[in-house]
Amino acid sequence: DVKVTQSSRYLVKRTGEKVFLECVQDMDHENMFWYRQDPGLGLRLIYFSYDVKMKEKGDIPEGYSVSREKKERFSLILESASTNQTSMYLCASSSQRGGGGYTFGSGTRLTVV
Amino acid sequence: DQQVKQNSPSLSVQEGRISILNCDYTNSMFDYFLWYKKYPAEGPTFLISISSIKDKNEDGRFTVFLNKSAKHLSLHIVPSQPGDSAVYFCAAAYSGAGSYQLTFGKGTKLSVIP
Numbered sequence: 138d139v140k141v142t143q144s145s146r147y148l149v150k151r152t153g154e155k156v157f158l159e160c161v162q163d164m165d166h167e168n169m170f171w172y173r174q175d176p177g178l179g180l181r182l183i184y185f186s187y188d189v190k191m192k193e194k195g196d197i198p199e200g201y202s203v204s205r206e207k208k209e210r211f212s213l214i215l216e217s218a219s220t221n222q223t224s225m226y227l228c229a230s231s232s233q234r235g236g237g238g239y240t241f242g243s244g245t246r247l248t249v250v
Numbered sequence: 251d252q253q254v255k256q257n258s259p260s261l262s263v264q265e266g267r268i269s270i271l272n273c274d275y276t277n278s279m280f281d282y283f284l285w286y287k288k289y290p291a292e293g294p295t296f297l298i299s300i301s302s303i304k305d306k307n308e309d310g311r312f313t314v315f316l317n318k319s320a321k322h323l324s325l326h327i328v329p330s331q332p333g334d335s336a337v338y339f340c341a342a343a344y345s346g347a348g349s350y351q352l353t354f355g356k357g358t359k360l361s362v363i364p
Contacts, residue, residue: 141293168351177259179356180294180339227293231352238284238341239352241293 140164143228143242150249156215158245160228166240167233169211171195171203173224174244180227186211187233218249253277254342256355265364269327273340273355276321280342284352285314285325288337297338298325330362 144159162169170185172195182195184203192203200222204212211230215222225246229239255274263269273283281302286294300307300314300323307314313326327334340355 146291174288177356179256180354185351225291229293238286238296238299238343239294241286241295243293244291246291 141242148247150218154218156218158213160211162230166230168231170229171213172227220249223249254353254355256358260359262361263330266329269330271325271358273323279344282343282345284341286339332362335362
């Protein structure tokens with residue numbers, strides 16, 4: 138069963154902390170994405186990557202960075218967590234060969250206090 | 251500017267009746283459309299898709315209709331069941347772009363009332 142695995146389901150962090158959200162996929166997908174989901178705002182793209190060591194800004198990259206050192210792993214970093222970054226974070230992957238859509242992870246519910 | 255719009259934030263339907271979820275898009279380059287279903291505290295899961303060369307695709311209780319001239323698609327669920335209660339996201343893609351990227355709508359929360 139193919140998977141996108143996010144390391145934590147729930148996280149509580151303090152304001153100002155550096156936060157790492159990890160995502161691993163086992164489908165040999167080239168593309169990986171980080172979204173956040175907030176009520177009434179839908180899925181908003183933070184960053185994405187089409188290859189190892191490659192990254193592109195999405196619609197809301199401010200306050201975030203990413204790392205993709207290996208094809209299967211895509212990390213989202215909150216450099217200095219703030220309360221407005223409390224959200225559900227979703228990782229997804231897809232094949233560059235096209236067809237089909239994204240496979241999502243189960244999400245990480247981050248609360249910044 | 252939103253390229254994929256789901257204008258109804260929520261929808262309530264009686265169990266056994268039809269649920270119709272609507273989605274409009276503005277980018278005429280989109281040629282592949284998908285619906286995702288999301289339960290609380292879980293990631294979205296793929297439900298059904300349609301290519302722009304078709305106007306209908308059916309999978310069990312779920313049917314997606316595409317009207318290219320109106321830039322409109324809809325998801326029909328018949329009959330609706332309480333387990334269908336979830337947020338539904340419409341997504342669109344331009345498959346000709348080298349890197350395949352989905353554009354999502356904001357979602358419609360469906361509540362199926364027993």
